Amino acid sequence: MLSPPRLDRDRAEWIAIRALGAIAEDRVRLERFLSITGLMPGSIRACASDPRFLAGVVDYVADTPGLMEEVGREIACQPADFAMAQYALRELPASKPRPGVVRLPIPPRRVS
Numbered sequence: 001m002l003s004p005p006r007l008d009r010d011r012a013e014w015i016a017i018r019a020l021g022a023i024a025e026d027r028v029r030l031e032r033f034l035s036i037t038g039l040m041p042g043s044i045r046a047c048a049s050d051p052r053f054l055a056g057v058v059d060y061v062a063d064t065p066g067l068m069e070e071v072g073r074e075i076a077c078q079p080a081d082f083a084m085a086q087y088a089l090r091e092l093p094a095s096k097p098r099p100g101v102v103r104l105p106i107p108p109r110r111v112s
Contacts, residue, residue, distance in 0.1 A: 012088035016054035
């Protein structure tokens with residue numbers, strides 16, 4: 001029996017953080033991200049330490065038409081890297097809610 005592949009959670013978090021950085025570096029992308037999520041610019045740094053927020057960032061990048069390709073080029077990641085990150089970050093145990101941490105209000109990824 002084959003064992004499941006080892007998920008590299010550190011790499012998944014790195015991809016999410018780099019994707020968030022790519023969003024933040026572009027004013028138009030950042031405004032759209034903040035508008036959709038309802039986050040304030042000052043709260044992003046606090047949220048970035050939460051694996052569920054990072055999973056939401058990767059979902060947002062993967063689900064926004066054209067964004068995965070743009071961000072992928074900028075951070076040297078392929079679509080398969082984003083898929084691995086989505087899977088790996090979903091497998092993290094849920095952390096306890098922390099005061100001052102805003103949850104990313106993006107719905108779960110839809111499978112069509």
